[in-house]
Amino acid sequence: MSNNLKPHDAYAAVEACPSVHLAKEANRLRAETVNGGSKLVLSTDEHERVTDEFRRAKIQWISGKLVQRESKYLLELERKYCKLMFNKKYREMVTDIYLEQAIKVGKEIQMRSRKRKLYTNNGHSKTTWNHIIFEHPATFGTLAMEAEKKQEIMDDLLLFRDSKDFYARIGKVWKRGYLLYGPPGTGKSTMIAAMANLLDYDVCDLELTSVRDNIELRRLLGETLSKSIIVIEDIDCSLDLTGQRKKKEKTAKTNKEVPPKDTEESGSRVTLSGLLNFIDGLWSACSGERIIVFTTNYVDKLDPALTRRGRTDKHIELSYCSFDGFKVLAKNYLSLDTHPLFESIEILMTETKIIPAEVAENLMPSSLKEDAKKCLLKLVEALKQAKQLM
Numbered sequence: 001m002s003n004n005l006k007p008h009d010a011y012a013a014v015e016a017c018p019s020v021h022l023a024k025e026a027n028r029l030r031a032e033t034v035n036g037g038s039k040l041v042l043s044t045d046e047h048e049r050v051t052d053e054f055r056r057a058k059i060q061w062i063s064g065k066l067v068q069r070e071s072k073y074l075l076e077l078e079r080k081y082c083k084l085m086f087n088k089k090y091r092e093m094v095t096d097i098y099l100e101q102a103i104k105v106g107k108e109i110q111m112r113s114r115k116r117k118l119y120t121n122n123g124h125s126k127t128t129w130n131h132i133i134f135e136h137p138a139t140f141g142t143l144a145m146e147a148e149k150k151q152e153i154m155d156d157l158l159l160f161r162d163s164k165d166f167y168a169r170i171g172k173v174w175k176r177g178y179l180l181y182g183p184p185g186t187g188k189s190t191m192i193a194a195m196a197n198l199l200d201y202d203v204c205d206l207e208l209t210s211v212r213d214n215i216e217l218r219r220l221l222g223e224t225l226s227k228s229i230i231v232i233e234d235i236d237c238s239l240d241l242t243g244q245r246k247k248k249e250k251t252a253k254t255n256k257e258v259p260p261k262d263t264e265e266s267g268s269r270v271t272l273s274g275l276l277n278f279i280d281g282l283w284s285a286c287s288g289e290r291i292i293v294f295t296t297n298y299v300d301k302l303d304p305a306l307t308r309r310g311r312t313d314k315h316i317e318l319s320y321c322s323f324d325g326f327k328v329l330a331k332n333y334l335s336l337d338t339h340p341l342f343e344s345i346e347i348l349m350t351e352t353k354i355i356p357a358e359v360a361e362n363l364m365p366s367s368l369k370e371d372a373k374k375c376l377l378k379l380v381e382a383l384k385q386a387k388q389l390m
């Protein structure tokens with residue numbers, strides 16, 4: 001004997017989880033173009049039945065649609081739904097366990113197939129978030145850094161991601177603050193992209209100099225979604241205790257900082273306390289799973305109120321390139337594990353300081369004719385010059 005689930009139950013399941021049927025065995029395979037790329041999508045036709053099996057119960061999903069006709073304007077409204085059929089002895093198991101499981105799986109599939117986004121408040125509209133698809137290729141694998149340090153950071157991030165129950169148990173908001181500090185060109189922005197790729201989170205790049213006041217700041221931060229990394233770069237330049245803000249300028253080519261020429265009064269009144277208030281208090285109003293990352297070139301300039309643990313839980317120094325870091329870049333850029341020139345590079349690296357951005361720039365072949373040896377020789381030259389300048 002079979003028993004129909006009440007339509008609104010099925011509606012709820014399917015609406016909460018529109019892609020749930022994709023997880024099930026489907027009879028039809030359809031090629032669809034999704035976001036410009038070709039991707040196979042499983043779907044069901046109207047009245048098509050898909051059978052799932054869960055704890056020995058056979059559950060049939062039957063898709064259908066309701067058409068409502070607004071007679072006056074001859075407007076047709078379509079509502080898609082799924083009907084579930086199963087033996088009535090499984091009713092409790094299906095409603096209590098199976099549907100919950102199906103919704104969870106459906107949400108996971110949705111998460112996996114979604115395109116991640118990079119939000120900024122510095123686009124055509126300054127008062128709201130604008131987004132583009134986030135497709136930065138950086139990973140922890142491509143990051144020039146000592147393997148142990150990298151692993152420690154990855155472990156910390158993954159532990160955070162998987163600690164929903166822990167945060168709930170100890171009564172803390174599920175958020176974590178990171179402070180990345182170090183000279184320009186040492187990989188702070190690159191690490192943020194690697195973090196987002198590791199966790200599969202969106203990135204919200206908050207340009208504080210474009211935020212009018214604390215109220216707008218609160219609104220913008222309140223609008224961020226779960227599974228987001230909120231980034232405030234160059235915090236020392238965007239905000240100071242007096243609320244005055246200046247923009248740091250960089251030369252586009254070298255990515256090196258140039259001291260600010262003029263202090264730009266943006267008319268904005270975001271204050272440090274406005275920011276801290278949000279981190280401490282208002283944040284708790286948001287549902288969790290958010291990471292906030294501050295970056296700075298001058299950690300000593302920061303107000304201790306911002307750097308204290310609890311606000312920025314983990315402080316990560318990104319520094320000059322080590323030989324280990326160079327080896328990662330040599331592998332990435334030149335596919336080299338070893339080379340006779342490595343020895344002199346290692347010695348020179350102990351005698352001088354060079355930022356990873358400069359190492360990367362030298363290892364990047366500037367023409368098809370430039371082979372690995374030529375690139376390594378460019379780096380040797382750059383290291384020698386840096387040594388002379390010391």
Ligand SMILES: Nc1ncnc2c1ncn2[C@@H]1O[C@H](COP(=O)(O)OP(=O)(O)OP(=O)(O)O)[C@@H](O)[C@H]1O
Pocket residue numbers: 142143144145182183184185186187188189190191250255257296297318356357358360
């Ligand atoms: N640790 C690193 N590993 C791999 N690539 C790096 C690293 N550091 C710098 N780079 C390279 O240099 C470029 C500039 O680095 P990035 O913007 O991440 O530095 P930054 O520390 O954020 O600089 P700034 O403080 O000026 O914002 C990157 O696009 C990347 O190619």
